[in-house]
Amino acid sequence: PVLKHDIELPASVPELLLEKHANFLLSYGTDKDEYMYCMTEHMRMSGMYWGLTALDLMGKLEQTNRNEVLEFIAQCQTESGGIAASLQHDPHILYTLSAVQILCIYNALDTIDIEKVVKYVKERQQPDGSFTGDIWGEIDMRFSFCAVATLSLLNRLDVIDVEKAVEFVMKCMNFDGGFGSKPGAESHAGMIYCSIGLLSITGNLHLVDADQLSWWLCERQLPSGGLNGRPEKLPDVCYSWWVLSALTILGRLHWVNKEQLVKFVLACQDTESGGFSDRPGDIADPFHTLFGLTALSLLNTDYPLKKINPTYCMPEYVIQRLHLKPARLD
């Protein structure tokens, strides 16, 4: 039987509904007893990072409540130095990165105790170079990226063993040129973004086979123009980010069909509520709204969006303000 791994795009797709997306994000999760507000509490810090980065790309950051966000982040830093997703939650490296990203965008790093954040991240590194997400010990290459991205944003990469960190990432490389979450795990676009991002920050892109890996990444594009995360999977707008950012760092963004992908991304807009969903017709959320906008930013469309930095997934002007120069292959 022919398995269906793609979708049909509608004949015509809407232009970028920028104002609708801004309103969708500005009002998302404000109603405290709304279902989504409760469901997203466990990842609130990341949800705020996705929303604020998307709003900044659209030039709407001044419409956000800066003081309220900074106050919330200060309250989420725990005794350990790590930062939690929400009040009374346990700290985790995922949310520590999201918090530091938000503070860099607001240019307000003095809101938290930087030294204690640095100590928390340093404590996550294992003898084999890998990183745990929190004190419970789960190892995942995503956490290596979070650790290196966080410390480099704070200009404190000196506190960890970068060479061992790179060594662990390279142990996660597979024969197809891709990367998995642990040594032996199958290649996945999200893990390729994390590994290439870490190699970009640490200046080790020479360790990968750019052609083989870029070929695997371009294989993610389907007839609908959308990108999936693994072979045989359906297209999803958030994979536009994982794949396009890695291809941009590898200097091979031009290998994807830009027109078809732009059409797919625009088809994922929710014309009623605003926001983007993973595929046309699904429910919009802040995560896919950010990654729909970052795809259009990376693809250099004529839409009025700020440039996104492919390594940090933060506005380019913020990375420049921090004097950071993550490596790219040209």
Ligand SMILES: COc1ccc(S(=O)(=O)N2Cc3cc(C#N)ccc3N(Cc3cncn3C)C[C@H]2Cc2ccccc2)cc1
């Ligand atoms: C919709 O039920 C969910 C399921 C999981 C999660 S999650 O574990 O917190 N998380 C973040 C995430 C946030 C939102 C939003 N708003 C929506 C989805 C989504 N996914 C799930 C997803 C995305 N594409 C398809 N799928 C199924 C990724 C996941 C893992 C992830 C976390 C951080 C950075 C990258 C990836 C949240 C909601």
Ligand SMILES: [Zn+2]
């Ligand atoms: Zn998705």
